[in-house]
Amino acid sequence: MARYESVLDAIGATPLIRLTRAAEGLRPRVYVKAEWQNPGGSVKDRAALSMIRRAEADGSLRPGGTVVEVTSGNTGIGLALAAAHLGYRMVVFTGSQTSREKRDQLAAYGAEVRLVDAFVPRDHPDSMRSQGLRFAAETPGAWFVDQYDNPANPATHYATTGPEIWADTAGAVTHFVATVGTGGTISGTGRYLREVSGGRVRVIGADPVTSVYSGGDGSQKYIEGAGHFLHPEAAADVWPLALDSGVIDRYVAVEDQDAIDAVRRLARTEGILAGGSSGVALAAAFRVAEHLTEDDTVVALLPDSGRAYLSTYFNDGWLAANGFRGPAPAQGPTAADHATAAPLVERHEDPAEAVRRLEAEGFGDDDVVLAAYRRSGRLLAPHHSDLIGWTTLGRLRGAVTVTGTVRPFGPRLGIGLPLSDRAVTAWSRAEGEIAPVLDRGRVTGTVLWRALHPIAAQPGGEPSEKPPLA
Numbered sequence: 001m002a003r004y005e006s007v008l009d010a011i012g013a014t015p016l017i018r019l020t021r022a023a024e025g026l027r028p029r030v031y032v033k034a035e036w037q038n039p040g041g042s043v044k045d046r047a048a049l050s051m052i053r054r055a056e057a058d059g060s061l062r063p064g065g066t067v068v069e070v071t072s073g074n075t076g077i078g079l080a081l082a083a084a085h086l087g088y089r090m091v092v093f094t095g096s097q098t099s100r101e102k103r104d105q106l107a108a109y110g111a112e113v114r115l116v117d118a119f120v121p122r123d124h125p126d127s128m129r130s131q132g133l134r135f136a137a138e139t140p141g142a143w144f145v146d147q148y149d150n151p152a153n154p155a156t157h158y159a160t161t162g163p164e165i166w167a168d169t170a171g172a173v174t175h176f177v178a179t180v181g182t183g184g185t186i187s188g189t190g191r192y193l194r195e196v197s198g199g200r201v202r203v204i205g206a207d208p209v210t211s212v213y214s215g216g217d218g219s220q221k222y223i224e225g226a227g228h229f230l231h232p233e234a235a236a237d238v239w240p241l242a243l244d245s246g247v248i249d250r251y252v253a254v255e256d257q258d259a260i261d262a263v264r265r266l267a268r269t270e271g272i273l274a275g276g277s278s279g280v281a282l283a284a285a286f287r288v289a290e291h292l293t294e295d296d297t298v299v300a301l302l303p304d305s306g307r308a309y310l311s312t313y314f315n316d317g318w319l320a321a322n323g324f325r326g327p328a329p330a331q332g333p334t335a336a337d338h339a340t341a342a343p344l345v346e347r348h349e350d351p352a353e354a355v356r357r358l359e360a361e362g363f364g365d366d367d368v369v370l371a372a373y374r375r376s377g378r379l380l381a382p383h384h385s386d387l388i389g390w391t392t393l394g395r396l397r398g399a400v401t402v403t404g405t406v407r408p409f410g411p412r413l414g415i416g417l418p419l420s421d422r423a424v425t426a427w428s429r430a431e432g433e434i435a436p437v438l439d440r441g442r443v444t445g446t447v448l449w450r451a452l453h454p455i456a457a458q459p460g461g462e463p464s465e466k467p468p469l470a
């Protein structure tokens, strides 16, 4: 075993592990790079240490200084452990969708965690980035890390991750598969592997299907860390400078459900507990491997452990609530049995135009209409964050703006959720008369409160206490 004089020296040099059962039936050898074995639990420890070392060297970070970063968790954890060890104050701005486990880990290292709304355009003064930048500018001795544009992020993967994979496969690697968040991992590792192999190694970007990188509509996804999301009202789509797109031979787009299935299967067949973005990388790697031969060696980089996602991808209740398929389909009637498909209207659309369009499509005054932010390309199955609420065709008639007619939703209901589920039984009229129904995380229809609670909906009926009728 190696011996280290500090926890920082234990970052990197992660093992390559061959998949046997999960890769059964595939011709090439498939290895995973176990980045969860870094001290903070993810690949981002490498970038965090590298960025801190560079800032110390160029004088941006001085003894007793404050490290400030905007992060979905893992970079913050890497920075927080290094900051704790080196004696810096650490302030992390993160979104409320960042898993509870990651936020708690940040706090455990002594980092100050500022929870902010992540669903704000990047250029808006309230965006996570704007708030982080402002805080750093106003705090003496503070340094804003800026992982997205920091050259020390890809540089560490060129210096360490790439050479480790080359050495540990004895130069046999032919395909490298990784997800793309800031792009640091794939750009640095990919560039090294291409150079050292004389261009032989193929570099594959594994991307959530809605991510802009692989041509998706930019709408939100359920997989933390991977992909590039674009707020529907962003003035411009800014890609990270840490991403060198020229290194990536091609992208493989992966559905959230397939990524979740892949990590759940990995845990049960290999005994490897990995996170959601690992599922994106794995699903892509398996798809690539199907077309390869016994002479090929595929390496998929798994960024972090599944421990941070025990309450989400590995939780049957979470899967059901968001409409993902779990191991055991619900018995008896579900929200889906009462759901109907609903058309969309964009919030800036002229209401009169919308009424004409919806009438032409055969909808009537009582039909529910979903009101959405604008996106390029029609959203047929939006993410719930793309919706501002619901309205009806009748309400749009004669209205000045779509927004003025919109009402809030009741709770989100997964398509397989049994009617006995608490989310359904606790739904009261006060919360809204209409709930969006989610199929694999996307809103595909709506259900009326009175359809699930017909007795309570009658005059004099109890609003929420009665059990729903099947």
Ligand SMILES: Cc1ncc(COP(=O)(O)O)c(C=O)c1O
Pocket: 042, 044, 072, 073, 074, 075, 179, 180, 181, 182, 183, 184, 185, 186, 224, 225, 226, 275, 277, 278, 303, 304
């Ligand atoms: C869980 C997870 N997966 C993947 C990535 C993407 O890595 P990179 O930013 O190097 O592209 C990140 C980055 O934060 C992450 O936290």
